[in-house]
Amino acid sequence: MDELHEHYQEVLSAVIEEYFITACPVGSKFVANNCPLSLSSASIRNIMADMEERGYLSQPHFSAGRVPTPLGYKLYIESILKTKKISRRQKENIKLKIDFSNNKDIKNILKQTIRSLSDVSHYTGVVLAPEVSVSKLLHIEFIKVGPHNILVVIIFEGGIVENRIILVDKNYDDDTLVKYSRKLNSIIEGHDHNLDELREIIIKEMLRDREDFYFILNKMFFDFNFNNNGEEDKDDYLLIGSEEILFDEPEFASHDKIKSLLKAFNDKKTIIKLLELTKEKKGTMVFIGSDTEWSEINGLTLITAPYKSKKGHAGGSIGVIGPARMNYSFVIPVVDYMAELLSEMIMI
Amino acid sequence: MDELHEHYQEVLSAVIEEYFITACPVGSKFVANNCPLSLSSASIRNIMADMEERGYLSQPHFSAGRVPTPLGYKLYIESILKTKKISRRQKENIKLKIDFSNNKDIKNILKQTIRSLSDVSHYTGVVLAPEVSVSKLLHIEFIKVGPHNILVVIIFEGGIVENRIILVDKNYDDDTLVKYSRKLNSIIEGHDHNLDELREIIIKEMLRDREDFYFILNKMFFDFNFNNNGEEDKDDYLLIGSEEILFDEPEFASHDKIKSLLKAFNDKKTIIKLLELTKEKKGTMVFIGSDTEWSEINGLTLITAPYKSKKGHAGGSIGVIGPARMNYSFVIPVVDYMAELLSEMIMI
DNA sequence: ATTAGCACTCGATTATTTAGAGTGCTAATG
DNA sequence: CATTAGCACTCTAAATAATCGAGTGCTAAT
Known part of the structure; x- marks a missing residue:
């Protein structure tokens, strides 16, 4: 992959970014025209065939364009996590969208955070509350x-x-x-x-x-015997925002897809597990559906970030659930920044 | 409608009860066979044509069976509201399904009520919390x-x-x-x-x-300035259970229908209005979609009942939202009884 | 008033055709 | 040897046609 490395990255970016917009398989012709490499569609075809063999792309059926695989997303995200930082202007924008006008109690702050996450990212926000x-x-x-x-x-x-x-x-x-x-x-x-x-x-x-x-x-x-039922009660710590927002995404247009989507949301234990994992680590994490970590549903991605009270150990994590076909370079910094804002809100 | 009155009622019941099971238009032949009247399908056809003209039934298309209209449901429900009472055995059954094992604070009791409403009725529970x-x-x-x-x-x-x-x-x-x-x-x-x-x-x-x-x-x-935003804040008093439970109903099988369903749920003001209406009245109320009262969505029904603390004036109302094609004779007493149980739970 | 009989309608299902996008491969090119 | 033009091939999606059958309204008979 050495000398092809650059080509790989460019083609992958082109496919992922176009796929984000259209949600349709991307053909070689399009990539040839819309990517910095000046190669013909035939050359791109060769590269794409190679990338498919290596598992970064896949074809829904024989004569369609290519679609990124979870592995492909992973490679793509790695480069984003390294480079992308949220701009000051974006921060201002986000802050404007957040309504912390009323002083709220902590539970309402968490609810408000979910709402803001959804508003800004256009995907479903989730919050893991501090464990009482x-x-x-x-x-x-x-x-x-x-x-x-x-x-x-x-x-x-x-x-x-x-x-x-x-x-x-x-x-x-x-x-x-x-x-x-x-x-x-x-x-x-x-x-x-x-x-x-x-x-x-x-x-x-x-x-x-x-x-x-x-x-x-x-x-x-x-x-006040919180955890007498063992696992059961943990579910209450997971707050999930409006799931409906995802129904507009074309990948969930069919009835079956919506049901599997809801199944994924009802499987709270898995989501909690991932959010708890994030709580222990420091930074933003990305779990791609059908990944080793999150095999529950194909086509969903969970982006998470931890928050913590200023003083001490109280904390949890927040996240956004959306289609794998997602504007990562935008959403990742947003989640990160929201976690930061939330940390500031927790006073004692 | 005088001497036909009995026929009307019988046919209407037959249509509604069969439609509840199959969710498909009901034909004259079926009614002829499965209703106490010993009439041929041709006679039933005459009656049904007449009932359609009067607005109790409707045909989805020319050569299909008949489906009850909101007006039809209304007529049908009137007779239920008068007669049906929940049996002692049903009460026991419901009580078994309710998990008030942990002493909860009021908000958790309300949440638990929603869950029980959904569990028992198989439709979406809603609760209007007492207005702070x-x-x-x-x-x-x-x-x-x-x-x-x-x-x-x-x-x-x-x-x-x-x-x-x-x-x-x-x-x-x-x-x-x-x-x-x-x-x-x-x-x-x-x-x-x-x-x-x-x-x-x-x-x-x-x-x-x-x-x-x-x-x-x-x-x-x-x-603590609760209502500084005017209407906005009232939304927080409305708790809505899992909406997904309705997606299994055949009338919401298509994508469009699901979206209009979610739209109905997002229009909280309307639901709140109806629940507040119930709070002021004494008993159970039924709002049928496309009714004069609830014109927001076709095919949905809201059944409501008020609750009140033992001592005084604190209270609200609960309800169940389901398809208009609903087992009214079961759900109405359930909602009624759940409101009664909730009233008992509110101690101070 | 009720009913048997019959022609008719229209949606749902299935089969068939067509169009087009995108591919893989081969041979030519610098 | 990387690159590319050209072409036959594949497969989906959309459009069109054909068929089936449930349920109706109407008429004439009881």
């Missing part, structure tokens, strides 16, 4: 909302707030609850516990001392 | 989560909890915030104010007395 069960505790508060109803509010690092109303037998007064809140927070403060760790500590204390305080805590742990 | 901006306040709490970050938690009747992190210049200590919380709650307590009304009161006080307390409140009102 491993997040550090910031504060817990008991609030009386009825004679036998206590609202428990738990605040996690990253600004996630969870709440439940718990039922108790006794009619505690406000002062008692304030006292209990203080007592509990003095345990939490400055220790970076997560909920499970706190439970461990409390259980030990409880064996020694059996007062009402621990009764409420016990009830609390029961109602 | 008009809900009565129960409690407000300030919690320190950073040197300049205060988490404000507002609890509304119905158990809805909203929170925002607000930025302040001064570094308030915990005691001060507890004091402020108490002061504010003493204003709220027992007065059934909503957020807007509270704002009015605070603004008056503020003119007299300009201390830090009011500064924080001012910030709070700014960040």
Whole structure:
């Protein structure tokens, strides 16, 4: 591939970029006319036949043009990931499209992020929320909302707030609850516990001392038992934007394709797996359908980037799902930049 | 229609019930064989021709069978609404399918309701959440989560909890915030104010007395300004379940149909309007697509029922969206019963 | 009022034809 | 030896034609 290297890249780019626009197989004639190489269509045919043998292109049927394969996209994307940076003007443009006008709570910020991702990229945005069960505790508060109803509010690092109303037998007064809140927070403060760790500590204390305080805590742990169902609950951390936006893409024009598309979206575990993978790495990642990593659906691509709260360890990842035939040089930097913006939004 | 009345009803039922199963136009021969009337197909043809003229049935094309019109459905549903009640066994069945195992916060309960609606009815569930901006306040709490970050938690009747992190210049200590919380709650307590009304009161006080307390409140009102965008924000109150479930229905097999289906779902304002209408009425309502009330899409039906918290005025409505060709005698009682169950779940 | 009989209509399905785009291969060229 | 013009070949998609059958409306008989 040595001396052909340049030719390969040029032809590949020409095919991919044209295929992005038309969604139709690209013929040798077109490539001959629209690519910097001054070669005849016959020469291009030779190159393309060779590239097909090596797995970068494929023919839908005998006498059609060529279409990029996942391997072809991969090669193409590598060069983009190295070179492309988002321009200042693009950044401004994106920022304009984002509506963070209202101060929102974290969950709404995540929702808003999905919407912005979709608006800007024209594909489906996804967000993996920070995982509550491993997040550090910031504060817990008991609030009386009825004679036998206590609202428990738990605040996690990253600004996630969870709440439940718990039922108790006794009619505690406000002062008692304030006292209990203080007592509990003095345990939490400055220790970076997560909920499970706190439970461990409390259980030990409880064996020694059996007062009402621990009764409420016990009830609390029961109602906030996030991962009792094992895997199941993780699904709630994955937020998926409007999938409909993809139905306009010609590759999903047929009924069968739409169904397989929806099947891919319903298979949340796989998407979560990839987003979690991204969370651990540093930068943007691209998963191409039928790739080794994402074999669930052919023709879809997932572009991901991690985000993280300024202070600490709370974080997750965001992404965009679109057709493999995608404007990578535009979308990749967008996802990257959105993750950056989101990181800035998470205050505590 | 006098002496034909019985015939009309029987034929209509036969057509609708068969059309529900096959989704194909129903011919006179079938009706003749499968309906209590002992009439020949020719007689049925006469009746059906007459019913078409009166608008209860229609022919997709000249030589096909007949299909019920919205008007036909309406007539059919009227008799169901009067007679059908859900059986105790069905109730048990539904209750089994509902997973309220984990004590959830109100928003998760609403989400769970949607999921159960979809599971039981096999159509798309929708829920209109209680409107926060008009809900009565129960409690407000300030919690320190950073040197300049205060988490404000507002609890509304119905158990809805909203929170925002607000930025302040001064570094308030915990005691001060507890004091402020108490002061504010003493204003709220027992007065059934909503957020807007509270704002009015605070603004008056503020003119007299300009201390830090009011500064924080001012910030709070700014960040919790729910309906500053007019209509826009109402969209957030509408939760829609998985729409994909409808794609299996034969009437949405074509690409065009799916797109018009999604268009109908995206037109949230219309759905919200109908759900709000239901909130004000007492019982179950049925809106048939291309009806006078819901002209947005042909072939869809929305069945709704209101729910309400035990104590007071917090409430909303739930519904199911499915094809007009729907098993009304099953779905209507289901929606009704689910609304009842949801009402029981809302504790405060 | 009801019904058997019959000619007729029109959509759905299948078969057939046609047009054209793009290929691979071969032989010629610098 | 890389490149290219020329040409026969392949296969799809679109257009056209043919066939089938379900269901109708109407008429005349009961």
